[in-house]
Amino acid sequence: MRRIAVLGIAVLAGLVVCVSLACADKPGDCKAVVEKGAAMFKSKGKDAAIKAINDPKGPFVKGDLYIFAVDMNNKVLAHPMKQSLVGKDVSKVKDPKGKLLFAEFLKTAKGKGAGWVEYMWPKPGAKDPSAKRSYIMRIPGENVYIGAGYYK
Numbered sequence: 001m002r003r004i005a006v007l008g009i010a011v012l013a014g015l016v017v018c019v020s021l022a023c024a025d026k027p028g029d030c031k032a033v034v035e036k037g038a039a040m041f042k043s044k045g046k047d048a049a050i051k052a053i054n055d056p057k058g059p060f061v062k063g064d065l066y067i068f069a070v071d072m073n074n075k076v077l078a079h080p081m082k083q084s085l086v087g088k089d090v091s092k093v094k095d096p097k098g099k100l101l102f103a104e105f106l107k108t109a110k111g112k113g114a115g116w117v118e119y120m121w122p123k124p125g126a127k128d129p130s131a132k133r134s135y136i137m138r139i140p141g142e143n144v145y146i147g148a149g150y151y152k
Contacts, residue, residue: 026065026150027116030135033060033148037067041139041146053078053146054086064124065148072109072143074102081124095120096129109138109145123151 037060040049052058053067060067061080069078074091090102101119108115114137120129134149 027133027135029062029065030133030148030150033062033065033067034135034137034146036060037069037146037148038137038139041142041144046139046142046144050078054080054083056080060148064151066124067146067148069144069146070102070105072106072138072145074106077144105134105136105145105147108136113138117147121149 037049037053040052044052050069053060053069055061056066058080066080067078068076068080068085070076070090073089075089076085076087079085091106092100093102095101097120099119101117101121104117104119108117114135116133116135118131118133121132122129131152132149133152134147136145136147138145
């Protein structure tokens with residue numbers, strides 16, 4: 001009887017862990033990491049922030065959650081997962097559904113200063129795109145916006 005009780009408790013504990021991981025606050029995590037990145041721009045300066053964002057093992061990469069940085073002309077300044085984008089004009093980049101995603105990011109950054117954009121983008125290491133939602137924020141005093149997204 002005692003073994004059954006212990007087994008039942010172990011199964012219940014496992015379910016609690018699984019449910020809590022599945023229900024992680026992805027929007028909150030994205031917003032928090034973007035705000036952390038914005039704080040680094042303010043405290044350490046643009047160059048240090050860009051260097052940290054570009055680092056795939058840096059403070060702004062946690063699994064498939066990462067920050068990217070783009071200037072207000074839609075030239076990528078930092079992308080830890082797709083280094084090939086750095087230095088490129090991405091204003092004409094479309095997702096598979098035809099959305100000019102970086103144009104939407106820029107519109108959000110210039111308009112409200114911060115907000116959410118939904119689009120399709122490949123997960124790190126994947127070729128096929130998945131539904132993604134990113135929080136975009138313009139960096140005050142800089143010609144830069146940053147963003148981080150989660151896969152839905």
